[in-house]
Amino acid sequence: MTPSRSLWHRPGAWLRLAFGLLLIGLLPQAHALTPQEALAISSGDTDARIAALHKAAAKPDPQLADFLHKLLDGDVQIDGTMVQVQQGDAWIDLATGKAVTPSDNAQGVVNNNYVRKELQSARAALDLFSPQRTQRLKAVQQLQDDPTSVDRGLVEQALKTEKDPEILQRLQLLHAAILLSSASAADRLAAAKELAASNYPAVRALLLSRLDKKDGAFVESSPLVRTQIEKSLAEIDGRLAWGERLGTLFSGISLGSILLLAALGLAVTYGLMGVINMAQGEFIMIGAYATYVMQSLFQHYLPGYVHYALIAAVPFSFVVAGSIGMLIERTIIRRLYGRPLETLLATWGISLVLIQAVRSLFGPQNVQVDNPPWMSGGFNIMANLILPYNRMVIIAFTVVVLLGMWLLISRTRLGLFVRAVTQNRPMASCVGVRIARVDMLAFGLGTGIAGLAGCALSQIGNVSPEMGTGYIVDCFMVVVLGGVGQLTGTVAAALGLGVANTLLEGVAGAVLAKIAVLVAIILFIQKRPQGMFALKGRSVES
Amino acid sequence: MAAILNESGTLVPPPRVQLQSPTAFLPLWGWAALIGFLLLATALVPLLALALPQGSSLHLSQYWVGLSGKILCYAMVALAMDLVWGYAGILSLGHGLFFALGGYAMGMYLNRAMNAASGNLPDFMQFMQWTHFPWYWVGTEHFAWALFLAVAAPGLLAFVFGFFAFRSRIKGVYFSIITQALTYAAMLLFFRNETGFGGNNGLTDFKVLLGFPMGTAGMTVSLFVASSVTLVGMFLFSRWLVRSKFGRVLTAVRDAESRVMFCGYNPLWFKLGVWTVSAMMCGIAGALYAPQVGIINPSEMSTSNSIEIAIWTAIGGRGTLIGPIVGAVLVNVAKSWLTVSIPQVWLYLLGGLFIVVTLYAPYGIVGLFKQWRAPRAEQRPARPPRGTRKLGAALRFLGRTRRG
Numbered sequence: 008m009t010p011s012r013s014l015w016h017r018p019g020a021w022l023r024l025a026f027g028l029l030l031i032g033l034l035p036q037a038h039a040l041t042p043q044e045a046l047a048i049s050s051g052d053t054d055a056r057i058a059a060l061h062k063a064a065a066k067p068d069p070q071l072a073d074f075l076h077k078l079l080d081g082d083v084q085i086d087g088t089m090v091q092v093q094q095g096d097a098w099i100d101l102a103t104g105k106a107v108t109p110s111d112n113a114q115g116v117v118n119n120n121y122v123r124k125e126l127q128s129a130r131a132a133l134d135l136f137s138p139q140r141t142q143r144l145k146a147v148q149q150l151q152d153d154p155t156s157v158d159r160g161l162v163e164q165a166l167k168t169e170k171d172p173e174i175l176q177r178l179q180l181l182h183a184a185i186l187l188s189s190a191s192a193a194d195r196l197a198a199a200k201e202l203a204a205s206n207y208p209a210v211r212a213l214l215l216s217r218l219d220k221k222d223g224a225f226v227e228s229s230p231l232v233r234t235q236i237e238k239s240l241a242e243i244d245g246r247l248a249w250g251e252r253l254g255t256l257f258s259g260i261s262l263g264s265i266l267l268l269a270a271l272g273l274a275v276t277y278g279l280m281g282v283i284n285m286a287q288g289e290f291i292m293i294g295a296y297a298t299y300v301m302q303s304l305f306q307h308y309l310p311g312y313v314h315y316a317l318i319a320a321v322p323f324s325f326v327v328a329g330s331i332g333m334l335i336e337r338t339i340i341r342r343l344y345g346r347p348l349e350t351l352l353a354t355w356g357i358s359l360v361l362i363q364a365v366r367s368l369f370g371p372q373n374v375q376v377d378n379p380p381w382m383s384g385g386f387n388i389m390a391n392l393i394l395p396y397n398r399m400v401i402i403a404f405t406v407v408v409l410l411g412m413w414l415l416i417s418r419t420r421l422g423l424f425v426r427a428v429t430q431n432r433p434m435a436s437c438v439g440v441r442i443a444r445v446d447m448l449a450f451g452l453g454t455g456i457a458g459l460a461g462c463a464l465s466q467i468g469n470v471s472p473e474m475g476t477g478y479i480v481d482c483f484m485v486v487v488l489g490g491v492g493q494l495t496g497t498v499a500a501a502l503g504l505g506v507a508n509t510l511l512e513g514v515a516g517a518v519l520a521k522i523a524v525l526v527a528i529i530l531f532i533q534k535r536p537q538g539m540f541a542l543k544g545r546s547v548e549s
Numbered sequence: 550m551a552a553i554l555n556e557s558g559t560l561v562p563p564p565r566v567q568l569q570s571p572t573a574f575l576p577l578w579g580w581a582a583l584i585g586f587l588l589l590a591t592a593l594v595p596l597l598a599l600a601l602p603q604g605s606s607l608h609l610s611q612y613w614v615g616l617s618g619k620i621l622c623y624a625m626v627a628l629a630m631d632l633v634w635g636y637a638g639i640l641s642l643g644h645g646l647f648f649a650l651g652g653y654a655m656g657m658y659l660n661r662a663m664n665a666a667s668g669n670l671p672d673f674m675q676f677m678q679w680t681h682f683p684w685y686w687v688g689t690e691h692f693a694w695a696l697f698l699a700v701a702a703p704g705l706l707a708f709v710f711g712f713f714a715f716r717s718r719i720k721g722v723y724f725s726i727i728t729q730a731l732t733y734a735a736m737l738l739f740f741r742n743e744t745g746f747g748g749n750n751g752l753t754d755f756k757v758l759l760g761f762p763m764g765t766a767g768m769t770v771s772l773f774v775a776s777s778v779t780l781v782g783m784f785l786f787s788r789w790l791v792r793s794k795f796g797r798v799l800t801a802v803r804d805a806e807s808r809v810m811f812c813g814y815n816p817l818w819f820k821l822g823v824w825t826v827s828a829m830m831c832g833i834a835g836a837l838y839a840p841q842v843g844i845i846n847p848s849e850m851s852t853s854n855s856i857e858i859a860i861w862t863a864i865g866g867r868g869t870l871i872g873p874i875v876g877a878v879l880v881n882v883a884k885s886w887l888t889v890s891i892p893q894v895w896l897y898l899l900g901g902l903f904i905v906v907t908l909y910a911p912y913g914i915v916g917l918f919k920q921w922r923a924p925r926a927e928q929r930p931a932r933p934p935r936g937t938r939k940l941g942a943a944l945r946f947l948g949r950t951r952r953g
Binding site for chain 1 (some may be wrong): 557
């Protein structure tokens with residue numbers, strides 16, 4: 008098959024060719040360590056060695072970095088004027104790269120503490136350009152401890168090439184620290200100005216530390232620079248406050264979306280059908296376990312695609328929870344329509360049975376549902392604002408489910424029937440709606456959505472047989488607050504509760520916030536017993 | 550008695566209006582059962598538990614007596630629940646809260662008594678490094694104040710909460726759900742260490758009650774006797790309450806609130822009254838419960854506990870007073886037995902009971918009993934006339950209502 012093996016059909020070969028050309032292009036510019044430099048760095052008196060080191064280390068040079076590593080590890084010796092490095096068991100001449108036999112007067116390089124410190128800084132500075140992320144991170148961490156030891160030009164150069172966000176952030180901070188501790192006031196002024204654009208809380212702390220007093224005098228001697236630092240601080244604070252506000256809003260919306268997802272199913276069964284389903288939390292739990300089952304199936308049969316188990320689990324959890332719901336509707340709930348308090352008790356019984364059934368099947372402990380890699384990590388918007396991907400996926404998922412439900416209720420025949428049965432059951436029956444079937448499908452829809460919620464919640468919390476009970480009070484609060492039978496109300500109530508809870512949490516702590524929200528709801532229902540978005544009507548409620 | 554003028558101008562006493570036929574306060578068998586129960590509880594149990602030697606086959610163990618006392622406390626809560634649910638149609642999912650409040654009031658006294666006897670502060674205060682009891686513990690070293698608190702705290706909370714809830718005419722499922730939220734909020738509050746009630750662990754380490762050491766056989770039996778006497782007292786009180794005019798209006802509110810309103814009654818006060826009384830009864834039950842169990846902690850306020858109270862009531866039979874007591878005893882005996890022997894079955898059984906009772910026995914065990922007796926009652930010969938039997942007459946005299 009000659010044609011297919013030609014260069015045109017082998018992208019790998021093209022890549023290799025391109026990489027080779029690139030290397031050739033780069034080579035002449037690359038600074039290579041000369042034997043003279045190596046000798047100057049490794050022998051002579053301390054000051055001369057350090058001067059040579061600074062001269063050589065002004066530019067990034069992988070060879071020099073390698074040499075410094077060896078020097079610090081004690082793998083370098085001087086034989087006359089020949090610098091030898093140890094590789095494995097053999098000694099190699101640095102100049103020729105050939106193995107040599109060391110003569111009797113070969114001496115290992117001895118580094119005193121002063122030189123060692125300089126060598127370490129230089130090595131760290133050069134390691135900023137290492138291809139390995141861990142090495143770069145380690146280097147920048149080391150340099151942050153002593154910012155004065157590193158050459159500013161090197162850091163600026165590293166800033167240009169660095170791609171990793173964490174290292175980049177640390178590098179910028181390092182750069183700022185170098186600038187601020189510069190000896191010239193003009194440099195410091197420029198640095199203070201430049202740092203106003205920074206978004207990192209650590210830069211703020213650094214600037215603040217410059218305003219401190221030490222032994223009666225300011226750390227920052229120039230008043231001009233001090234004013235600039237204060238101005239920059241105000242700018243940074245303003246932006247950080249925005250980041251914090253946005254962060255609170257985001258976690259509020261995130262909590263709200265979780266509440267909404269959990270309560271949407273209840274909004275169908277309670278809001279539309281008037282069935283008090285105390286087992287709603289257990290359908291959430293069933294959805295989460297369905298996700299776990301799907302993950303286990305993938306691990307067993309399709310281990311290569313295990314990251315996509317979650318996608319398969321979405322319809323699966325809907326179907327599993329929905330069919331169990333329909334089964335229960337057929338056998339139990341059907342007989343209790345119009346007797347809300349009895350329904351409440353019977354569904355509580357169902358919830359106990361479901362919890363124990365899951366315990367018998369899967370054991371009483373938590374099960375592990377893994378986050379797929381495409382959902383871990385976060386989107387770094389600001390220095391103090393990282394939006395985790397899993398929360399964002401859940402928000403998006405909630406929007407999709409909400410949209411789907413809205414379309415189903417408002418645009419489909421089933422939705423029309425559901426609304427008809429909700430508004431006037433006998434009349435709907437008279438005009439030929441099969442209300443028994445509509446009831447079953449609507450209940451299945453409600454429990455299926457709870458299953459979807461469980462699938463999403465398995466990504467952010469524990470999956471255990473009791474997980475559903477934790478959501479049930481919140482869900483009822485959302486539905487009652489929003490107003491029965493009102494999707495808009497449910498959405499507004501869920502988001503409102505989520506944001507209120509998050510805001511209060513910042514002030515009063517998690518438990519008190521929850522109590523405050525519950526008390527507020529109780530008071531709110533006093534004022535508007537029908538919820539926020541009540542249907543207006545004139546009927547005397549019986 | 551005010552006299553009125555008749556058409557001819559003479560004063561005559563007003564006609565006596567017979568509101569209802571004079572039925573006995575309790576039927577004959579009811580009195581017999583009550584007296585039998587009291588005899589059993591106040592004479593036989595102490596005798597069997599204390600007087601008989603350990604090895605005797607008739608000896609009652611301390612564990613058994615303690616368990617029975619605990620179950621009697623549950624029966625009181627079920628009775629209180631029946632007043633609001635069975636007679637006023639208000640399903641409360643917050644009765645666990647009132648029960649726990651009573652328990653906490655007694656627990657505070659018991660902690661103070663322990664502190665007075667040994668000089669040690671309760672563990673949780675040592676843990677929080679508090680050297681003084683917080684201000685709201687003031688007076689709890691007096692037993693009478695603790696008893697008052699056990700009734701007043703749940704009563705006040707119920708009154709305030711109920712006033713707002715009933716005034717805005719929250720009812721049915723809405724009411725159930727917000728009582729549940731109230732209980733949940735209280736549970737979260739009591740779980741906090743800073744609240745000053747022992748956080749997670751609650752109040753425990755009870756050593757002395759009224760100067761007598763706790764945990765002895767004598768103390769267990771005394772508490773059991775106190776519980777059974779209280780239960781009988783509560784039953785008689787509840788019976789009186791539901792048969793009074795107040796109780797009649799309450800039942801009317803349950804069945805057709807709007808009509809009662811149109812007749813000129815304000816349902817608020819009737820519902821609020823029974824709701825507060827019921828909460829107070831729960832408080833008393835809790836106060837008796839805490840020393841018998843030796844601990845009171847926030848888990849008593851959990852949602853599931855409150856719902857379980859409702860199921861005791863439903864299983865026994867709502868609106869019968871005796872039914873909830875039977876239900877509470879049966880369910881709890883089954884629970885104590887099953888959770889030890891086959892724990893994994895218990896939840897299936899409890900859940901199954903919820904479902905089966907609501908589906909097939911809406912009037913509970915007492916309802917089933919009545920259904921079973923109803924056809925036979927028709928065939929039974931008429932009762933012998935009054936006064937034929939001396940005991941019967943005496944009991945009936947006791948049981949006659951004042952209006953009768």
